[in-house]
Amino acid sequence: MADYLDRAGTVLLVDDNRENLAALQAVLEPLGEPLILAESGEQALRALLHTECSVILLDVRMATMDGLQTARIIRSRPATRHIPIIFMTAQSSELDEITQAYESGAVDYVVKPFEPEILRAKVGVFVELHRERVERVRESRARAEAEAVARAVRTLQILSDAAMTHLDTDELATALVDRSAELFGADAAALLLRDEKVPGLSVRARAGELRLEIEGERVRVGEDLLGGIAATLGGAILQARNLDDEDRAQAGLDDNLRSLLVVPLISAGELLGLLLLAAQPEDHFEQRDLELLTLAADRMALAVDHAQRYADGRLLVETLQRSLLPERLPLHPRMHVAARYMPAGVAPQVGGDWYDAVELDEQRTAVMIGDVVGHGIRAAITMSELRNALRAFAVEGHGPEEALRQLDRVVLATRGPGMVATVLFVVIDAEAGTVALARAGHPPPALRAVDGSVRFLETKRTLPLGVDPDEVPSQEIYPIKPGETLLLFTDGLVERRGEPITDSFDRLLDALGEAPAEVEALCEHVLLKTATEQGRDDDVAVLAVQLIDVTAGALDLRLPATAQSVTVARHRLRAWLHENAPELDPVARGDLEVAWSEACSNVVRHAYGPAEASFDANASRDGDVLRLTVRDTGQWRTPGGRSGGRGLPLMEVLSDELTIDRQPDSTTVTMVRQLRPEVAGTEGSGAAILRT
């Protein structure tokens, strides 16, 4: 099949007169398409057996099999039915002959002697049409392949979602075996897991209409059929007919259950269990099933491992750690704040890293990050105390220097000597354009300028908290401009065993310099680029603050057509409205956020073409009129898909005026909202939108 797709342009020329053929060849060669010459209808039919042609030029009058007959045969074969045929007739042809030609399947005809230009143009059109058709076939094949992949991914997702929603090992085992049996059409299934009380693997959960009886309810690794498979750490498909009585009995196969799929659950190279799916028909499972289930088994193994570790209380510490960090960061009108926390990869202990952010007022945000030396519950409790104390000092309005001085006092008074903690406290003032910071033994923050250049904001090196009551952290003030990003981090990010710390700091600067501008993506990028290959010894926290450029005037965004851009656009609009339309009440502001997000979502849903497709989103204010526009370079499509057709009606109801300007190469959605209270919010607010 690939063969004919590759020879997309081949043109078949059929004429029993060699001179005519040579003339045709000369006329059509400039098209640059492969040409096949046939001197009879029979030759043409033979050529069509192994070559897919884009168009056939067929002489009507030929000696043996004439053109009309040849065309009828071509039309009668499914493989060639779709190939366009252009008949060549003599000047003297009668209307009757032309009519017959059309009846036998001609799409066009030319009269001999033909005009070279016209013939070339006609053939060129069909070659092009054929190309498009082949392209469509390719696309539909790609789509079919993509769908098959999507189905497989979906299967994996169902299994791994089941895996992630259960922490109790028994519940998890039941969920996994249920879903696997359902997804793979098994009539019986069993999951065997390692059991601390007895050696080997024991049946932990079952599913299916029938019962899979594993001999002794247990598999000893390395013994018998199943134990042998388990020992190889690989999966297998077994047929009852190929097994002797003993193996059949051990694997639970009988006259009812004739085929078996066996997949081991392996985590970190260790065998955790065995999943068995059995079916009544012979040869029920295919190699594909084995491959898919093996992939799924990796995720199941992780979940089982996770559940077992949870049962050991090991996971509790991570849950505890996350519960000590702020669930939501402030949505400040002047700044974007994002943070990430990653627990240590190896040590199953609470780390001491923490961060926090407090919105002080409409211009200022306090951000803080710290690290308590030590691990475990004790470190976590200390961390929580420090965070709460510092948050209180921040809310009370203490500057960085004073806040840290107070905190140091708290540490000395309550924890006593020997407890070491580092902390960095920063107040960012959007109005003044300043970063005020003080640090106690903590690495300084890094600042990224709009042009991507990066540097550390150093202050005088100071000791960690709780070391010396006479040492006072000093405060420094740096300028910060709209669009610039401040990155706070803990030393897990820059400490790598056996590497000079200066190298790690350079790597961090590099990672920050090349990171995407958007703060969430920026945090991800920095973590990814600085993560060590073999897991971390230490936990890591990063926090980024970006000053939003809210200079008065219009908001002009150009964003990639991705779903994340919708969130970014909404957050930017929120900040812009705050600055440029402060009189808007929260309901009206919410309305505009939704209307704008719906318009952006519609662009993103229907983005196609080049991967780097983008769209423009603009907001402007003219007196009491707010105007929001979203423009993309594609055809407008009526909102559908996940919006369930509710996107457009929402845009209509939530704006005073909605216009959609459809141009051949772009679509612009404009929403207008009056700011005057007697107009705003009255239209349509009582009506509900029903599904369209």
Added chain:
Amino acid sequence: MTDQQPARRALLGGAGTGELASVTASEHGASLVLAISGELDISNIDRVAEVIHALPNTDAGLLIDLSEVSYLDSSAVSLLHDLAMRLRKRAQQLIVVSPPQSPPRRILELTALYLNAPVADELDSGISLLSSGGSAPP
């Protein structure tokens, strides 16, 4: 090991994960309560949907608490409508909690979610609706 299990299980998001929304699950009698916080839009609705659809579906009903949701749009509305209809087919019930006057509540009203699922003002009234077998509020 069951007694170590927290009352609320984190299904999605949480501090330091960078997720736009978090989802936690807890049991209330024979019903499951899902609490969502944060923002719901096209960028995360598929992940939220996956989490919800993967839940064991043996309970009498499902309550989705949107009290801590600060933003939602048509993508979330569609998920809720679909979920309500899906549950109804299995004779299970969906109750949504969203505080009056909140921006999400306004969107739920404009899109007539009440036609498919009762919307309660706060968690307690939502739970009593669930346990009463849930006739829609007037």
